[in-house]
Amino acid sequence: MKITDARIFPYPAGDSTVARMAIEAGELGFDSLVAIGDVGHQSFQGVEILQGTIITAQSIREVLRDLRDPAVRRADVVYVDAGDLPFNRALASINEVNVISKIHTTRQNAFDHVAARTAAERGVAVEISLAPLINLRGVKRQRALNRYADILALHRRYGFMLTISSAARSILDQRSVREIRGLCELFGMTGAEVNEALSSVGRIIEPFSPVGVVR
């Protein structure tokens, strides 16, 4: 079970290089990171770096077109930013999509029980980003907490995967596993659920499959 920070933005998107963020992540209790950008497969001081890519699209047709891009195909984890309800329902049914991200920016009913059931069947995860809990204040943070509590209720009922990410652009935005547990407690997530969500990237990359007979 690898504890993974599901999304970071290293230099040049942020002010910290991927190597430095990996060193910090190792000290904070992580085994691997998903770095957005063309970072390739690397490992620094025992912390594995996975490559991720984000698709931001207005329609499913655009998503399907972007999924054929060679740069997207090279990525270990594909994130697609959430949108309205029909868009999210369609996203949850695409096998090539690994994670639905930025769910906290959508409306209350933009991810419903139908999308949740489809996501559980297809192995599509939903991202819980800690950036809005850390950086936002007031009504915006309250909305994010409310959305995450709603997603958590659907997760408990339908069993789709959750991922937890710091969405860090700097080592100053990275948080330890213990701090993540404290922040996730704010919307009712238990320690066991946090551990499961932190290790879900491993299950996304290598999904469970039936045992094959080798002759």
Add this chain to the structure above:
Amino acid sequence: MRPRPPAMRTKKRYILVRIIPSGATVDQKQLYLSVIEAATSLFGDAAVGLAQPAAVYCDEGYAVIRCRRGTERDIAAALATVTAVGDDRVSLRTVATSGTIRALRRRMKPIRPRPEEGEMVVGGTVYAVCRYPGQKVDLIEKGIKHQKRFFFSELDLEER
């Protein structure tokens, strides 16, 4: 005035936090205001009033935050939401929680930059190179106040 008997005093807990980035100079009062702001915006006036958080020590890259016993988890969560002290961007990383400051002092290991110094140019701006243990390298913009920082590693400098 006679002090209260020990059994009648409120029990305290002390949280040791490391101030990131290393070498950042943080004013204790500014730190207290940042912690209060973060805790109040997260839990509200009533909860923070009961928790009574206070900054009791701030030096050598570490700070000790005092709170009432039983509220330390909430205050630690609030500390994770502190993103700036005064005008400087910092992060507070919880190291340990204890009932005495003495126990926390034993956990404090000051992180000092290695003596080698240097300069580096990134995007036409001159940065001072500060090396720390663990292959960490901070690039600090040359100037008087609010210098921009980059966080690199030894490996990144070798590649450049």
